[in-house]
Amino acid sequence: MEYKTEEEFLKNYDPNQFDRLSMTTDILLISVSSKKQDNYRKTSKKMMSILLAKRDDYPYRNMWCLPGGFLNPKSETLEECAKRVLKKETNLSNIYLEQLYTFDDINRDPRMRVVSTSYIALVDKNRLDQKISENVSWFDIILYVEDENSVHITLDNGKINFSIEIKKRLKEKTTDRYQFVAEKNDHLAFDHSIVILSGIERLKNKINYTDIVFNMMPEYFTLGDLQQVYEVILNKKLLDPAFRRIIANKVEKTEKVQTGEGHRPSALFRYKK
């Protein structure tokens, strides 16, 4: 059939000629947690932490998963959907958000074909109310890189902890990405262990050429704290003078000082755009 105008064509268009599917967004809400040390002199240890929700429904009942939600195709974009989920979980609207990757293995959801676009969200924990939803919890991330091809992620929320081993397997040379393969695990639902690893790698990469790290920092921070966050994300120690040179033009010194730490007080800095 031949139409004269685009308008006429659209009026007769049948949207059911192609099979349809459901989409979701998954949110990697990442922040930094501090753990007080036994020794009163020592600075509190920093960790990367991530928000997980406990599933009380099938599928993957009683396992943990990334917060997420189904897209309403009629009324919202994926980013708006992600913001809606974030608002629900944190009660905040103004959170740094960036699209990570679209995961779409055919059997990633046992219910039906679901394609999921994941987003990284970075937040300073101090901005959050204590009272977040009941069935979500912050898990510290401990990353152990066994070798080039194998990574262990340990997640710990203070009450329970579990580890997942993820193998990186090179796909045929036509694709860029490693094929991440999670070993069978009884704690993380769907393909979310792979989403988490992808997000950590993105962060590790982007911290070097962007200022995203400041989305996880409070307004005033010491350079020691900032350096620890870098070290946690990059998963390696940095030398003080080198670090200070790198971030020198990204921060500005304030009049404020942090004392009461059992050692020389440190100046508080602020992010400079």
Next chain:
Amino acid sequence: MEYKTEEEFLKNYDPNQFDRLSMTTDILLISVSSKKQDNYRKTSKKMMSILLAKRDDYPYRNMWCLPGGFLNPKSETLEECAKRVLKKETNLSNIYLEQLYTFDDINRDPRMRVVSTSYIALVDKNRLDQKISENVSWFDIILYVEDENSVHITLDNGKINFSIEIKKRLKEKTTDRYQFVAEKNDHLAFDHSIVILSGIERLKNKINYTDIVFNMMPEYFTLGDLQQVYEVILNKKLLDPAFRRIIANKVEKTEKVQTGEGHRPSALFRYKK
């Protein structure tokens, strides 16, 4: 309703409780073209080029668009869908492919809500048959960066050419991406001008820390050719010695030599993994 097992739950699951939508993939098939110069001594000039298809149906009838296709949710992943499109357009299966970004503005397709995941594909043109599909054509890309916030893309296939102006507008500070806004244009369908610009930026970024550029090179190439490809992608001149230092450990010299160019012959190199 409460189920005892996941199996039981799945048997009773209704996939229609959430609205569904259609997905497509769009392929940015990028390669390098060479243009002979008038002066017999001069080396042929390199350009980035991209494959576009002419639409002979509504919507956007008679305009150009990226090759793409609807996802079959029952039988294929997005990447497989992208490969299917590539196979159809190029008759090749072994092409470098990487997911770029998922575009999902609500009104990006006037027919209905369509979410599109775009893929970058890189290929050496010499691998292609001359006889590609009838209604597709290679367009050279000329990029003119007016200032930080405005880019002009000119596309030229030898017969027709057109320009699109794209403004980069910063979104609210919660998101990473620039909000690209294409000025009204009568030649490129959908949001494809924005997809193209995103792909070029990805390429420009990744060329510095990966070896993807070799996917666009023939097996044997001169360092002059390789340098020109870098220059075209990075959109700036490079100094010979600096360039040779950078790529020194990525290539290996062969016995072969390229002659007949009206000047000193150059050694042919090969990609070294």
Next chain:
DNA sequence: CCAATAGTGTCTGTGAGACAGTATAAG
């Protein structure tokens, strides 16, 4: 005083930027 972190000075080696110089083919 001790222990721990804060913060700075400076040496060294690597590597990019820059420029100049030599080499060699076709016409």
Next chain:
DNA sequence: CTTATACTGTCTCACAGACACTATTGG
């Protein structure tokens, strides 16, 4: 011989890595 590119040598400057040193607090 001219022209254009191929290819190399080397100087300089910026900067990361490394280490040592001083400063300052609570106990």
